[in-house]
Amino acid sequence: MITECQKRQTEQTLYPIFYDVEPTEVRKQSGAFGEAFAKCRKEESEGKWRKALQDAASFSGRDLRTTADGHEVEFIKLVVKDISSKLPVVSADGNLIGMRTRINGVVSSLNAFPYELSMIGIVGMGGGGKTTLARAVFDQIRNEFEGSSFVENVRERSNSLQLGLKSLQQQVLIDVLKKQDIVVHGVLEGKMEMKKKMGGIKALVVLDDVDDIEQLKALAGEPNWFKPGSKIIITTRDKQVLVAHKVANSNIHDVNLLTDDEAICLLSRRAFGKESPYPGYEELSRNVAGYAAGLPLTITVLGSFLCDANEDVWIDTLARLEKIPLHETLQKLELSYMGLDTDCKEIFLDVACLLKRWMKEEAIIALESRGFHAIHGLTVLQNRSLVTISKDGRLMMHDHIEEMGRYIVRRSNLNEPARHSRLWITDEIEDILVNDLGTEATCIKMQVGKVNKIPITKGLRKMEKLRFLYVSNCPSEVDEDEQYLPDSLQYLKSDFFPHLRVLPKAFQGSNLVALETNLMEQLWKGGERKVLPKLRFLTLRRSFFTTFDLGLTPNLEILNLEHSRYLVEFHMPLPCPKLKSLNLNGSKLSTLDLRLVTNIETLNLMECSDLVELHIPFECPQLKFLNVSSPKLRSLDVMLVPNIETLNLNGCCDLVEIVMPCKCPQLTSLNLSGSKLRSLDLRLVPNIETLNLHGCKDLVELHINRECPHLKSLDLSCPPSLRSLNLGPTSDFEILKLEECDYLNFTSPLET
Numbered sequence: 103m104i105t106e107c108q109k110r111q112t113e114q115t116l117y118p119i120f121y122d123v124e125p126t127e128v129r130k131q132s133g134a135f136g137e138a139f140a141k142c143r144k145e146e147s148e149g150k151w152r153k154a155l156q157d158a159a160s161f162s163g164r165d166l167r168t169t170a171d172g173h174e175v176e177f178i179k180l181v182v183k184d185i186s187s188k189l190p191v192v193s194a195d196g197n198l199i200g201m202r203t204r205i206n207g208v209v210s211s212l213n214a215f216p217y218e219l220s221m222i223g224i225v226g227m228g229g230g231g232k233t234t235l236a237r238a239v240f241d242q243i244r245n246e247f248e249g250s251s252f253v254e255n256v257r258e259r260s261n262s263l264q265l266g267l268k269s270l271q272q273q274v275l276i277d278v279l280k281k282q283d284i285v286v287h288g289v290l291e292g293k294m295e296m297k298k299k300m301g302g303i304k305a306l307v308v309l310d311d312v313d314d315i316e317q318l319k320a321l322a323g324e325p326n327w328f329k330p331g332s333k334i335i336i337t338t339r340d341k342q343v344l345v346a347h348k349v350a351n352s353n354i355h356d357v358n359l360l361t362d363d364e365a366i367c368l369l370s371r372r373a374f375g376k377e378s379p380y381p382g383y384e385e386l387s388r389n390v391a392g393y394a395a396g397l398p399l400t401i402t403v404l405g406s407f408l409c410d411a412n413e414d415v416w417i418d419t420l421a422r423l424e425k426i427p428l429h430e431t432l433q434k435l436e437l438s439y440m441g442l443d444t445d446c447k448e449i450f451l452d453v454a455c456l457l458k459r460w461m462k463e464e465a466i467i468a469l470e471s472r473g474f475h476a477i478h479g480l481t482v483l484q485n486r487s488l489v490t491i492s493k494d495g496r497l498m499m500h501d502h503i504e505e506m507g508r509y510i511v512r513r514s515n516l517n518e519p520a521r522h523s524r525l526w527i528t529d530e531i532e533d534i535l536v537n538d539l540g541t542e543a544t545c546i547k548m549q550v551g552k553v554n555k556i557p558i559t560k561g562l563r564k565m566e567k568l569r570f571l572y573v574s575n576c577p578s579e580v581d582e583d584e585q586y587l588p589d590s591l592q593y594l595k596s597d598f599f600p601h602l603r604v605l606p607k608a609f610q611g612s613n614l615v616a617l618e619t620n621l622m623e624q625l626w627k628g629g630e631r632k633v634l635p636k637l638r639f640l641t642l643r644r645s646f647f648t649t650f651d652l653g654l655t656p657n658l659e660i661l662n663l664e665h666s667r668y669l670v671e672f673h674m675p676l677p678c679p680k681l682k683s684l685n686l687n688g689s690k691l692s693t694l695d696l697r698l699v700t701n702i703e704t705l706n707l708m709e710c711s712d713l714v715e716l717h718i719p720f721e722c723p724q725l726k727f728l729n730v731s732s733p734k735l736r737s738l739d740v741m742l743v744p745n746i747e748t749l750n751l752n753g754c755c756d757l758v759e760i761v762m763p764c765k766c767p768q769l770t771s772l773n774l775s776g777s778k779l780r781s782l783d784l785r786l787v788p789n790i791e792t793l794n795l796h797g798c799k800d801l802v803e804l805h806i807n808r809e810c811p812h813l814k815s816l817d818l819s820c821p822p823s824l825r826s827l828n829l830g831p832t833s834d835f836e837i838l839k840l841e842e843c844d845y846l847n848f849t850s851p852l853e854t
Contacts, residue, residue, distance in 0.1 A: 105154045117185060118163035129159035183246050199371070199398075200364040201238050204231075204357070208239045211353050212333050219325050221334045223344035226357030227487040227500060228434040229399030232337040235357060236308050239335065243306065247332070250306040251277030253321065257313040257437075260320075267320040268292050274321060278305045289320050297327045308335045313441060318347045339438050342485040356487075359396030359500075366391045368398065372405025386416045393423055395501040403430045427505045435506045438486050448472075449479035453489060453497055454507025455524040456547045456570065462495050467639045467660070471593035471615035472569055535561030545570035562586050569593065589613065592636075596620075612636070620644050625654060638680075642666065652678055664688055664706070674698050682724070686710065692734075693717075707731070708753075718743060726768070730754060737761075744768075751777060752794070762787075774798060775817070781805075791815070796839070798822045818843055 108114050120128070127133040131152055139148065164184070170176035211222050224232045237252065244250040251274045260267045271292030275284045279299060286292040305328060309321055322334050336344060344354055360368065366387050370378050379387040390408070394400040408416055439450060449469055457465045462480070469476035480497070483489035490498045499507075508526075515521040519530040524545040531548045534541050538561050546568065562568070568588045574597040585606040587594065595618040596602060602619050604627045605611060611632065616639040623646045626632050637655045641662040649671035650663060659680050663669060664687040672691055677698040684699070685706040693715040696702060700719050704727045707713060713732035718725070722743045730738070731753035738754075739761040740746060746766065750773040751757060757777040766787045774782070775796040781803035784790060788807050792815045795801060801822035806813075818824065819841035 105157045116158055116161040116163075117181075118158050118161055119181060120163065120165040120167075122166065124167070125159050125163075125165060128155050131155065179246065183243075199368040200360060201235065204235050205238050205242060208235065208335070208355055209243065211355070212239075212243070212335075217331050219328050219330055219332050219334070221322065221336065221347070221349045221353060223341070223349045223354040224335065224337045224357060225341045225344070225354055225487060226339070227397075227503060228339060228438055229397050229431055229502075230357045230359055230487075231398045232339075232357050233310050234398065236310055236335050236337050240306065240308050243333075247306040248304045249278030249280065252308045252310070254310045256309050256317050256321070257311045260314070260317050267317065270317075270321055271296060274307060275299065278303055278307070293320060293323055296321075297324065300327050300332075301329055303332075304329045305332045306335075307332070308337070310337045312336050312338045312343055313340055315343055315346045318343065322347075340441075340486045342482070345485075360394075360398055360401065361396070362388075362391055365394055365396060365401050368401045369394075369405045369408075372402060373408045373411075375409075382413070383416070386413065386420070389420055390416070393420065397431065397500070397502055399434055400428055400431045400502065403428060427502070427509050431502055432506055432509065435503055436510070438488055439506065439510065441486070442482065445474055446479045446482050449474050449476065450483055450488060451507050451511055451524065452545065452570075453480075453483070453499060454504045455511055455526050456545055456572070457497055458499050458504055459496050462491055462497055465497050467616050468570065468593050468595075471639065473592070537561075538564065540564030542567060544568060547572045549574050560586065562588060566590060572596070592616070594619070615639065617641070621646065623647070645669075649673060651675070652681075659683070661685070703727070705729070708750075747771070749773070770812070788812075793817070795822060796820055 104116065108116055118125075118128075123134065127135050131139050135155070139152070142148065164177065164181055166172055166174070166177050169180060208222060208224065212220055214220070224236055226232050233254070240250070240252050253270055253273055256270060259265050259270060267289045268286045268291075271289065272284060272286040275286070275292075275295060276282060284295075286295060307322065309318070312318060318336065322328075322336075328334070336347075336349070338344060341354065345351075366379065367377055369387055369391055370376055373387075374380050374383075390404055391401065394404065404419070408419065439447065442450060452469060452472070453465070457468060460468070466476040466480070469479065480489060484491065488499065488503055492498050511522055511524050512519075519525060519527070520534055520539050520541045520543075522541075523543060525531050525534070525541065525543045526547045528549055531546060533539070541564070543565065544567050546565075547570075563586050565588050568590055570593045571587075571591060572595045585602070587606050587609040589610045590613060591611075592613050593616045594614065595616070597620065603621070603623045605625055607627060611634045613636060614634055615636050617637065618639070618641040620643050622642050625634075631654060633653075634655050636657065638657055638659045640655060640658055640660070643662065643664055643666075645663060645666040646668055647663065647666050648668050650669060651673040652658065653673065653675040655661075656676065656678070657680055658678065660683040661681065662683075662685040664685045666686070667688055667690060669686065669689040670691060672686070672694060674695070677700070679701055681699050681702060683704040684696075684702060685704075686694070687706050688709045690712050691710060692712045694707070694713065695717040696705070697717055697719050700721070701724045702719070702722065703724045705725065706729045707716070708729050708731040710730070710732050712734065713730070714734045714736075716730065716735065716738060718740065720742060723745055725743045726745060726747040728740070728743070728746060728748070729750040731751070733753065733755050735754045736756050737759040738751065738757065740749070741761045741763055744763045744765065745768045746763070747768045748771045749769065750771070751760070752773045752775050754774075755776045755778070757774070757779060760774070760779065760782075762783070764786065767789060769787050770789055770791040772784075772787075772790060772792070773794040775794045775798065777798055778800045779798055780800050782795070782801065783803075783805045784793070785805050785807050788810070789812050790806075790810060791812050793813065794815075794817045795804070796817045797820045799820075799822055801824050804824055804827060806827075814835060815837040816835075817837070817839040818827070819839040822843075824843070
């Protein structure tokens with residue numbers, strides 16, 4: 103009957119257990135099985151039995167005699183584990199979608215070291231499915247343990263005056279030990295009881311929604327509290343809590359949000375009671391799923407609300423969501439925001455309203471200009487799953503988290519934008535500026551199109567609290583006498599503001615920390631010498647400057663004048679110890695003396711076709727990246743730059759001499775392509791990874807360290823006068839170019 107059922111219902115499987123009998127005896131009906139069949143000669147039933155046993159024995163199962171050394175208890179545990187892994191996930195939530203892969207990932211981590219204590223973290227934003235995943239894993243594997251406990255809402259319950267951490271400790275002890283008479287009177291007592299009584303039981307414990315390291319110290323304080331083989335699963339919004347508790351990074355799982363197909367399937371189950379939308383609701387379902395952006399909580403709430411609703415309700419719900427976020431989602435997500443300190447809250451709101459999709463480095467400048475500790479704050483937001491960094495280095499944020507942040511800014515005065523702290527909606531900004539309404543805003547990000555230009559600049563006069571101003575897409579010019587910027591400004595960025603040729607005459611700039619714009623002619627009209635005492639970050643791309651005077655910006659840290667093709671003089675009347683990054687790419691400087699810039703870290707002089715002399719500070723320990731391209735530069739002395747990492751002199755086709763440091767352990771990339779060097783000694787550059795000598799036709803001598811284990815790329819093509827080269831051990835070699843090097847005697851132990 104079993105084998106016949108399996109054949110009729112292919113989703114079923116057989117799991118044979120061989121108890122004191124070998125599988126081959128069952129399959130071939132030999133041994134004891136053969137003897138039994140010999141005694142039961144019933145032609146009709148005998149054939150069916152033989153075939154059924156033969157089929158059953160062909161399935162994968164377990165043999166007691168070859169498993170767990172014949173120990174029946176351990177054998178039974180393995181059978182339970184096998185079958186549990188094959189069964190569908192049983193959960194209180196019958197609408198689980200796409201969980202199998204997610205569950206398998208967590209279970210795989212738990213099983214990596216089966217006889218050791220393992221702590222696994224599940225991290226993600228609120229409403230992302232952390233608890234659902236932890237519950238599904240718990241339900242699947244709990245039978246493999248002697249005791250288990252699922253502790254829900256640790257954050258909320260641990261802060262309760264009536265309950266607190268001692269009640270959670272008590273729950274774990276009662277659940278795992280299966281004794282109802284356990285009472286814990288204090289957290290310290292609870293720790294002692296757990297350490298004393300949990301060590302003899304292989305336990306599975308889930309701690310759900312942890313947000314503080316003290317909670318983990320109270321509930322899973324030390325590894326010796328638990329018997330080897332026990333497993334602890336922790337869900338949290340804050341990765342740093344796991345890191346602080348020494349959870350291995352490889353054991354921390356980020357929750358994957360639902361795919362579009364999974365979202366539509368979950369929505370359909372909730373709204374229609376089936377796997378796909380009703381006919382005619384396909385597009386509406388895609389729109390709802392698109393709004394949810396993979397967040398299971400939002401899909402679940404909307405699906406339940408739209409159950410059996412007509413098309414008009416669906417349309418009206420979507421229209422409302424464009425203005426007011428879903429309350430249940432907002433409430434869940436805002437818990438993460440409420441746990442931030444004041445500085446981090448402000449950084450979060452700036453990202454949500456102004457800085458999403460900005461490059462991280464640019465966002466840090468903007469935030470530091472506003473007085474925030476940007477690097478620390480963004481790290482906190484990342485750890486709490488409020489912000490992510492894309493592969494290309496941009497600040498990213500889930501649509502609902504962005505929506506939540508923007509709603510926090512707007513909700514107290516939803517219909518009075520002039521009272522909002524941050525403005526980013528173009529229509530609202532234009533209305534305030536054109537009608538000269540004034541605003542309480544400290545930050546404005548506007549993309550201006552065809553608006554009357556003069557009232558906009560005049561409208562800034564009433565914005566005495568404005569700290570951050572970003573203007574883009576405003577190509578029309580404004581008379582200089584009409585331009586106005588509030589003196590409160592700390593950060594000013596403009597693609598075209600409206601062709602800001604000079605800073606407005608009335609603008610003092612005493613609070614300005616960062617300025618980024620294009621096509622400026624000079625800082626102040628008529629060569630006025632107003633000092634910008636707080637300016638740290640200055641980017642003036644494609645400017646018309648002929649000279650730049652660092653005396654007006656004494657505290658600069660980053661200066662970018664790239665593509666300023668009229669720049670012929672760079673004036674430095676005083677030492678500039680704070681200047682770390684200088685970009686003069688494309689300038690017309692013939693000489694550059696940086697001997698007063700002692701802490702420079704990055705110097706970019708690419709496309710500086712007139713550069714003849716470059717003087718680097720006498721001691722320059724911080725310089726790591728140097729890019730120079732000039733056909734007129736004949737020599738370069740980097741003797742006192744011991745920590746250089748990247749040296750790019752591509753295009754210095756007249757270069758005949760380069761003085762390297764005595765030791766150069768940090769240098770990994772060297773590009774001297776096209777130069778006229780005759781000799782190059784790199785024997786004290788042990789960590790070189792990329793060496794480009796393409797077209798160095800005068801090169802006669804090249805000395806490389808006999809042990810260059812990190813050298814991955816070498817280009818000697820188009821050919822030098824070099825006749826021999828011994829690379830020694832180069833185990834990491836990936837690229838070797840020797841085009842047209844017909845006379846080169848090349849020696850290397852490389853295998854091709």
